[in-house]
Amino acid sequence: MKRVFIEHIESYLPDERICNEQVEQRIRAGGFDIQAGLLEKMIGSEIRYYARNDEQVSDMAVSAAQKLLHHYPDRKIDLLIFAAASGDLIEPATVNIVQQKLGLTCPGFDLKNACNSVTNAIEIASALLLNNSYKNILIVSGEKTSDSIKYTNIEKETIKDHFAAYSFGDAGVALLLTTTTEDKGLFYQRHQTFGEHWNLCRIEGGGSMFPNDASKLVFSGDTFGLKNVIYEIAPPFVKDCIQEAGLTVNDIDLICTHQVSKDTYRMVAETLSYDVNKIMQTFHLYGNTAATSVPIAYQQSLLDGRLQKGNIVMLLGMAAGINISVQLMKV
Structure with missing residues (x-):
């Protein structure tokens, strides 16, 4: 296959x-x-x-x-x-x-x-x-x-x-x-958009809403509101993905997730009933690097020797919009 x-x-x-x-x-x-x-x-x-x-x-x-x-x-x-x-x-x-x-x-x-x-x-x-x-x-x-x-x-x-x-x-x-054709690689991918929450986190300048307003070129948003919504919508979506892939959370050897604060990995562990030590922590090393954060976490896990052949890894994406993504792969 x-x-x-x-x-x-x-x-x-x-x-x-x-x-x-x-x-x-x-x-x-x-x-x-x-x-x-x-x-x-x-x-x-x-x-x-x-x-x-x-x-x-x-x-x-x-x-x-x-x-x-x-x-x-x-x-x-x-x-x-x-x-x-x-x-x-x-x-x-x-x-x-x-x-x-x-x-x-x-x-x-x-x-x-x-x-x-x-x-x-x-x-x-x-x-x-x-x-x-x-x-x-x-x-x-x-x-x-x-x-x-x-x-x-x-x-x-x-x-x-x-x-x-x-x-x-x-x-x-x-x-x-x-x-x-070897027994490795991506075997499950799914993402979901929750567009009703688009206004929680934004950079407003540069588009048709505010084409000439330089004051809108900075980040703004209700980050506490965003956190609460993520708490509400992400866990059931992720759990459904794991079940749909025919796995349990304990089958996953490591999670590489987008990280926006010191509490992100704890939130993921708590809401999924998952071992916090099996979540790749990179926030303290690089901060929030936007779209590069999940791949950097995956690369860091390889550099640190956290993954062995046959391990199952979850790439867990979270983005303004709101968008959640789950990708499962075998190393």
Whole structure:
């Protein structure tokens, strides 16, 4: 039986390493006297990385892709997908810029679905590989969400609307997908959209709602409301997916989930009655890196030796919108 599998994965982090204290200093420099240690108390002790001002989203995607392609100098890439919440421009699609920088000649397109952009790209790529449209698909992502953090004109009454952004970090990833007849790879994929909650978490600028309002280019939203909705809708969806795949939660050896705070992995463990030690924790290392967070967690699990041949892994995506995705694969 033919399956799609992630043959290789690489990531890229910018040079500037930022801690909570430095973020608080930037907030104070913007005119708001934030309490020292508040970020650690609210979102957890963490590090994140910020791209340079002249470092583009495409640059981070390309840096990760170059590391990957170094291992496959003779591999012909048939399709290139750029998948991210971020982008170099509104038009043209960022994939064109990535293609030019990598020197590729294959077709390509952008796929955007907030923090589930990469997980959705894996699902789309899987369908294209299984129907023999392509043999080798390269998925790349670059996230520069540090540009959407609000540091100025903050008031006590509204800081909560922008608080989640203080955990944002920048990163790039690249994944090579192909097929195999071995007993490994992706064997279940499903995602669901709950669009009635789209207004809970947003960056409003750059689209037709606010095309010329620069003040709307920062993150805002009801993150506490979002957390409550996720608590309500995600567990039954994930449990249904596990059952539909013919498994129990105990059959899953590791969960690589999108992480937005120190409490994300605990929430997943609690609501699924799952061993918290079997959830890959990366938030303290990289912060919330948007669509690159799930693949980074998966790569980290490989680097740390957390996975052995035959293990079953869940990629659990959660994104503004709201969108939830579940992907199960055998290593």
